[in-house]
Amino acid sequence: MPDEKPEEVPVKKTAAEKEAQTEDKKIKYSYQEGKGLPPLNLYLHWCKACNICISFCPQKVFDPDRDGRPIVARPEKCTQCAICWLHCPDFVITSNYK
Numbered sequence: 001m002p003d004e005k006p007e008e009v010p011v012k013k014t015a016a017e018k019e020a021q022t023e024d025k026k027i028k029y030s031y032q033e034g035k036g037l038p039p040l041n042l043y044l045h046w047c048k049a050c051n052i053c054i055s056f057c058p059q060k061v062f063d064p065d066r067d068g069r070p071i072v073a074r075p076e077k078c079t080q081c082a083i084c085w086l087h088c089p090d091f092v093i094t095s096n097y098k
């Protein structure tokens, strides 16, 4: 008689468990819960309004002010991916968390 292994039944997660897991992934930094330091510091005296940070941010964290300089309009969306501060040619942006 051949060895028959019991068939593995995948454990299905409930909708609430899935949502909790997604929330865990989403909330990673204290500022994403409205606490702690803001995600970024902007030394805008050095900014030349080149728009790189605003257009490269995958989370659309920045909005331009009337002079085209970035405003951190949606800080809770920032994932600390580093794209903005690595691409800023004038070293305007630094992180409070990295």
Ligand code: SF4
Binding pocket: 056, 057, 058, 059, 060, 061, 062, 077, 078, 079, 080, 081, 082, 083, 084, 085
């Ligand atoms: S670190 Fe990433 S997500 Fe945060 S503002 Fe910069 S580019 Fe956007």
Ligand code: SF4
Binding pocket: 046, 047, 048, 049, 050, 051, 052, 053, 054, 068, 069, 070, 087, 088, 089, 090, 091, 092, 093
């Ligand atoms: S990339 Fe730097 S210099 Fe360009 S707009 Fe953003 S902060 Fe200003």
